[in-house]
Amino acid sequence: GDSVTQMEGPVTLSEEAFLTINCTYTATGYPSLFWYVQYPGEGLQLLLKATKADDKGSNKGFEATYRKETTSFHLEKGSVQVSDSAVYFCALSDLSGGSNYKLTFGKGTLLTVNP
Amino acid sequence: DAGVTQSPTHLIKTRGQHVTLRCSPISGHKSVSWYQQVLGQGPQFIFQYYEKEERGRGNFPDRFSARQFPNYSSELNVNALLLGDSALYLCASSRGLAGGETQYFGPGTRLLVL
Numbered sequence: 001g002d003s004v005t006q007m008e009g010p011v012t013l014s015e016e017a018f019l020t021i022n023c024t025y026t027a028t029g030y031p032s033l034f035w036y037v038q039y040p041g042e043g044l045q046l047l048l049k050a051t052k053a054d055d056k057g058s059n060k061g062f063e064a065t066y067r068k069e070t071t072s073f074h075l076e077k078g079s080v081q082v083s084d085s086a087v088y089f090c091a092l093s094d095l096s097g098g099s100n101y102k103l104t105f106g107k108g109t110l111l112t113v114n115p
Numbered sequence: 116d117a118g119v120t121q122s123p124t125h126l127i128k129t130r131g132q133h134v135t136l137r138c139s140p141i142s143g144h145k146s147v148s149w150y151q152q153v154l155g156q157g158p159q160f161i162f163q164y165y166e167k168e169e170r171g172r173g174n175f176p177d178r179f180s181a182r183q184f185p186n187y188s189s190e191l192n193v194n195a196l197l198l199g200d201s202a203l204y205l206c207a208s209s210r211g212l213a214g215g216e217t218q219y220f221g222p223g224t225r226l227l228v229l
Contacts, residue, residue, distance in 0.1 A: 004157075030214075031214070043119075043205060046217050046219070049215070049217065093214050101216070102171055103150070103160065105157030
């Protein structure tokens, strides 16, 4: 079945540091890939997505490129801010069982950015 | 525009009881999905509904059931609650069922089973 493996946390960085959170996936079909972010006490918000190979999703300074050859979708940001502190989830959407596009999530990576 | 709304926000039940969670999708969205998020884990898929029909079901026991109404709102029902059902229950809506469609999540209902 489909699965997503992402870097275990927690990750602690200083403000303005470079961020990478690794994500790899296994899928039977040709999935779409997503990064969602969950701030404390809130639901999930879409951060970015990519729907085909070599697509780059970007939003709020975050980027991720859909790499089919390495089955990866690593999240990067050049300079993190304290406000980026949250849990980040990598997810894929694939035609599962032929009738629905459920999201399959990784376990999440807690990011803490210190001033 | 209003986002996905869920009610109640918090709920405390005892083992063996029944619970109903409610979700209203974004206006114009016809698909609703339910996910269970246990503390420290990623969300797990429970159900997906589209145009009032069940289109997918995750690996959850028959104690879990759901339905979608003509106005596209949805209910998730859980019978005979177990301690392990304690979790954040998330509802997500999307316009349709295409693979690249974004699912927009509500704030969730936090269920505690004692």
